[in-house]
Amino acid sequence: MNLRERVNAILHGRPFTGGVPVISFGYWVETLDLWAQQGHVTREEAEGYRRGGDNSQADRSVMNKLGFDFNWNNCFGGRNYLYPHFEEETLRVEKDGARVIRNSEGLIIRVHDGIVSIPAEIGTSMTGREAWEEMYLPRLTYSSDRVDQEALAKLKAEDATRTDPLGLHAGSLYGNIRNMLGVEGISFLAVDDEDLYREIIDTVGNLCYLVAKDVAESGVRFDYGHFWEDICFKTGPLVSPRVFAELVGPHYKRITAMLNDHGIDIVSLDCDGCIDLLVPIWLENGVNTMFPIEVGTWNASIAPWRALYGEELRGVGGMDKRVFAHDKAAIDAEIERLKPLVALGRYLPCPDHRIPPDAKFELVQYYCDRFRTTFA
Numbered sequence: 001m002n003l004r005e006r007v008n009a010i011l012h013g014r015p016f017t018g019g020v021p022v023i024s025f026g027y028w029v030e031t032l033d034l035w036a037q038q039g040h041v042t043r044e045e046a047e048g049y050r051r052g053g054d055n056s057q058a059d060r061s062v063m064n065k066l067g068f069d070f071n072w073n074n075c076f077g078g079r080n081y082l083y084p085h086f087e088e089e090t091l092r093v094e095k096d097g098a099r100v101i102r103n104s105e106g107l108i109i110r111v112h113d114g115i116v117s118i119p120a121e122i123g124t125s126m127t128g129r130e131a132w133e134e135m136y137l138p139r140l141t142y143s144s145d146r147v148d149q150e151a152l153a154k155l156k157a158e159d160a161t162r163t164d165p166l167g168l169h170a171g172s173l174y175g176n177i178r179n180m181l182g183v184e185g186i187s188f189l190a191v192d193d194e195d196l197y198r199e200i201i202d203t204v205g206n207l208c209y210l211v212a213k214d215v216a217e218s219g220v221r222f223d224y225g226h227f228w229e230d231i232c233f234k235t236g237p238l239v240s241p242r243v244f245a246e247l248v249g250p251h252y253k254r255i256t257a258m259l260n261d262h263g264i265d266i267v268s269l270d271c272d273g274c275i276d277l278l279v280p281i282w283l284e285n286g287v288n289t290m291f292p293i294e295v296g297t298w299n300a301s302i303a304p305w306r307a308l309y310g311e312e313l314r315g316v317g318g319m320d321k322r323v324f325a326h327d328k329a330a331i332d333a334e335i336e337r338l339k340p341l342v343a344l345g346r347y348l349p350c351p352d353h354r355i356p357p358d359a360k361f362e363l364v365q366y367y368c369d370r371f372r373t374t375f376a
Contacts, residue, residue, distance in 0.1 A: 002163040003069055008223055011266050011289065011314050013346050020342060020375035022368050023316065023350035024068035025292055026054045030116060030357045032062065040361040041065065066361075067368025070164045072268075072291065072316055072350055075226050076155060077169025078147035078211035081176050081204075082106075082139040086125070105179045106135065121182040129196055136180065140203050142210045152218045165223040168215055168264060171208035173251050174239060175229040175271075177201065183238055190243065198247060205251030212255055216262040224266040225259040227252075227287065232273030234298055245281045256286025268316060272353070274298045276305075283309055292317030294352045302347050303340075314346045321351040324359035324367065331367050335374050342375060 001009065001018045009016035032046035041062055048058025054073040063071065085104040092100045098110050100122065108123035126136055155166070177200055178186050189197045216222070231238050239248075256267050268289035269282055279290065293300050293315050302315035319338060323330040338349050349371070355364065 004163050004165050004223060007165045007348065008266075010348060011224075011346055013311060019372060021069040021348065022067060022371050023348055024059075024063050024066075024071045025073060025317070025351050025354055026059065026071060027062070027355040027359075028116075028357055031355050031359060034357050035361050038361065066364050067372065072167075072348075073226075073270075074164060075167035075169035076151070076215065076220075076222075077171065078215055080146070080169075080171035080208045080211040082136070082180070083146060084139065086135075105176075107180060107182055121184065124181050124185045126181050126185065129193070132196060132200065136200075137203065140207055142207055144214070146211050147214045147218075149218075152215065152220060155220045156218060159221050162221075166221075167224045167226040167268070168212065168222040168259065170212040170225050170227050170255050170259070170267075171204075172228045173205050173208060173248050174201070174244070175231050177204055178231060178238065187238075190240075201247050201251070205248070205254070209251065209255050209258065213258055216259060216264070222262075222264050224268055224289070225256065225264050226267070227269040229269060229271040230273075232271055232275045232278065234274055234296065236274050236276075237278050241277045241281060244278060245284075249281055249285045252282065252285035252287055260286070266314065268314075274300070279305055279313070280309070283313055288312055289314040289316060291315070292350060292352045295320040295322075296352070300352075301341065302344065306344055306347075311346055316348045317350045317352050318347075319349045319351050321353060321355055321359070324351075324355060324363050326363070328363065328366055331363060331370060334367075335370050339374070 001016055003021055006016045006018050006021055010020065027049070029050045032041055032049050035041045036043050036046040045058045045061050048056055049062065052058055054071045059071060082105060086102060086106045088101060088104050090099050090101050091108065094100065098112050100108065100110050102108050102125060106125035107121060108125065109119040110122055111119045126132060181189060237244065259267060266289055267287050268291045269287045270291050271278070272294055275290065290302070290305065290313070293302060295318060300318065302318055305313050318341065320334055323334045341347055342349065
């Protein structure tokens with residue numbers, strides 16, 4: 001069985017041959033910069049990944065050196081968000097050198113050059129209905145040019161020879177709205193102007209549906225659908241589960257039903273943090289594969305979810321990437337921890353987020369080798 005066939009067989013609970021694939025979720029760009037300085041990857045590979053990201057030629061070259069089979073973020077999608085984005089501009093420079101900027105999503109943030117962290121959110125351009133209708137709604141209105149038909153035609157021509165799984169990126173139904181408004185902004189809007197809050201959710205949901213529908217109707221054979229959200233932190237969601245189920249759930253159901261109609265019955269979702277309270281909402285609305293299952297400080301694992309929801313709940317992720325900073329014994333222990341989880345079926349281990357700069361190149365290689373021989 002080739003890689004594509006194995007992944008589909010595992011996630012559907014069918015017999016397979018050839019071993020469990022070794023899956024990647026990319027790296028911090030600073031990680032590849034450091035590995036280039038150490039001579040493990042080339043400067044061209046580091047710069048290529050910075051420009052092209054996941055599944056670029058540079059990424060595939062680095063994965064080959066490490067021993068990964070493919071990157072789960074191997075997805076194609078249309079422009080299902082702001083189009084065009086805002087032009088980034090510096091609003092002011094503060095005494096400590098921090099820059100206050102309006103970023104490409106209209107969010108006003110404070111950044112320090114050279115410091116790698118989540119920037120401080122201090123405001124948003126989405127200040128009310130007038131701003132929504134003048135600045136945002138035109139950028140979130142469907143048009144046929146949101147899908148690159150030339151790229152789709154190329155994917156379709158490659159269908160017969162493709163051996164790696166390919167995902168259809170269906171967008172973001174809440175995380176991108178949070179990106180536009182900020183955590184504080186979206187939280188206040190939900191209370192201060194419920195009609196506008198609902199309208200924004202419906203507008204984004206409808207846009208994601210129409211763009212995903214265009215892609216699905218292309219005839220390209222996709223192996224899974226994929227959403228991005230990142231709407232949880234270490235103790236739970238950044239949105240009320242009740243409100244999420246009521247307002248956002250129907251948009252998931254509409255999109256996943258459309259994907260199912262086009263033969264795509266595996267639908268994964270990327271959300272960091274403690275997602276436990278949202279898992280049943282996603283599952284009820286057709287999202288059946290959780291990713292990246294962050295071990296982190298909250299010990300996320302597919303095991304308790306499987307006990308609650310059964311085999312319909314799949315998973316990709318859940319491998320504790322922190323062991324890459326330690327030693328071979330830590331890698332061996334992590335492989336042992338993964339064994340009973342793999343035995344549950346319909347689960348593919350993958351580093352639980354992008355590989356950070358403290359990871360040792362040779363330990364990532366060791367992990368890939370040990371994983372391949374253990375789960376052959």
